[in-house]
Amino acid sequence: MRPSPLVACLALAALVGCGTGDLTLEEIDPQAAPAAPTWTAHVRAIMQVHCVACHDPGGQAGAQEGYAYDTCDATKRGWGGLVETVFDTAEMPPGGAMRLQPWEELTLIRWREQGSSCD
């Protein structure tokens, strides 16, 4: 019997997380993310690693789309798209090679909840 896609996905989620649809925030170890994330210390690095190669003003999918993530202000402006493609549909980054880790997603969400400080 072949494992169902759901089982395979859950098994994968246990290892690396496959999108956020399968892993609720409650299931993420709260200690895994900084309690009070800041742009400079935490968020910028996450966006640099996962998004900015393509989403900066000169990139293939940059500011002309309104989804640049290279600065704090741009990331705040592009937050809606980020939530939609990363948290809701897991469509970005394309191909899934550099999917955000659960602790990174929790970091972004906390940053937002705490007012998206650019410190």
Ligand code: HEC
């Ligand atoms: C390898 C390049 C690449 C990376 C890395 C990447 N993107 Fe994209 N992104 C694109 C391209 C190309 C488009 C435009 C075409 C499309 O929509 O697929 C796009 C489109 C988008 C859009 C517009 C909505 C949409 O679905 O068209 C959003 C929002 C977005 N990306 C967010 C992100 C976020 C957030 C990250 C980091 C977690 C990210 N992207 C990482 C290449 C990338």
